[in-house]
Amino acid sequence: ETGVTQSPTHLIKTRGQQVTLRCSSQSGHNTVSWYQQALGQGPQFIFQYYREEENGRGNFPPRFSGLQFPNYSSELNVNALELDDSALYLCASSFWGFSYEQYFGPGTRLTVT
Amino acid sequence: AQKITQTQPGMFVQEKEAVTLDCTYDTSDQSYGLFWYKQPSSGEMIFLIYQGSYDEQNATEGRYSLNFQKARKSANLVISASQLGDSAMYFCAMRESGGSNYKLTFGKGTLLTVNP
Numbered sequence: 001e002t003g004v005t006q007s008p009t010h011l012i013k014t015r016g017q018q019v020t021l022r023c024s025s026q027s028g029h030n031t032v033s034w035y036q037q038a039l040g041q042g043p044q045f046i047f048q049y050y051r052e053e054e055n056g057r058g059n060f061p062p063r064f065s066g067l068q069f070p071n072y073s074s075e076l077n078v079n080a081l082e083l084d085d086s087a088l089y090l091c092a093s094s095f096w097g098f099s100y101e102q103y104f105g106p107g108t109r110l111t112v113t
Numbered sequence: 114a115q116k117i118t119q120t121q122p123g124m125f126v127q128e129k130e131a132v133t134l135d136c137t138y139d140t141s142d143q144s145y146g147l148f149w150y151k152q153p154s155s156g157e158m159i160f161l162i163y164q165g166s167y168d169e170q171n172a173t174e175g176r177y178s179l180n181f182q183k184a185r186k187s188a189n190l191v192i193s194a195s196q197l198g199d200s201a202m203y204f205c206a207m208r209e210s211g212g213s214n215y216k217l218t219f220g221k222g223t224l225l226t227v228n229p
Binding site: 033040043044045048058088092102103107 | 218
């Protein structure tokens with residue numbers, strides 16, 4: 001069984017740039033959620049994807065967008081990066097209908113300078 | 114209003130002793146789930162234990178147990194026989210609205226340090 005993987009591990013971008021983060025869900029899982037974790041805080045829900053559509057969104061502006069592919073992998077895109085976007089971005093996969101089995105990937109640490 | 118409150122920014126425990134990490138929550142839903150995750154310095158969130166709001170018995174998973182007091186809206190994590198590898202951040206989280214809504218709301222975490 002393959003766990004949740006994320007790429008890249010670390011990323012440094014300049015304010016105003018755009019970034020794409022990737023997540024491969026655990027084998028057998030069809031739902032992907034993205035979270036942002038600022039330093040010293042708990043993760044904050046960004047959005048969730050199921051059947052290639054956004055299914056629920058947290059309090060994040062539209063410049064945070066995502067995609068889910070037929071193989072259930074997912075991308076998180078952030079446009080017009082701001083300094084406050086510097087954080088650990090966590091992806092979690094699960095199977096629709098089994099809410100307690102949500103497994104997180106190792107995260108992508110994004111630094112915006 | 115904060116939905117998940119973890120009042121202990123940091124906790125220290127001696128190896129082999131038990132430790133309790135506090136978590137209180139706020140919700141008007143009747144159906145909800147409570148989770149505890151461990152986050153080592155590597156960053157990955159590791160699932161530890163889950164308690165459903167309708168579960169009558171406290172959840173246990175090996176050395177982890179969840180002290181669920183529904184009337185007090187508390188869901189404390191008890192780690193028995195602490196090990197050095199237990200040193201990490203611990204997050205309490207809640208899922209509201211039954212069904213397939215997977216949004217988790219997390220607390221700010223507690224940094225546990227296990228001393229030899």
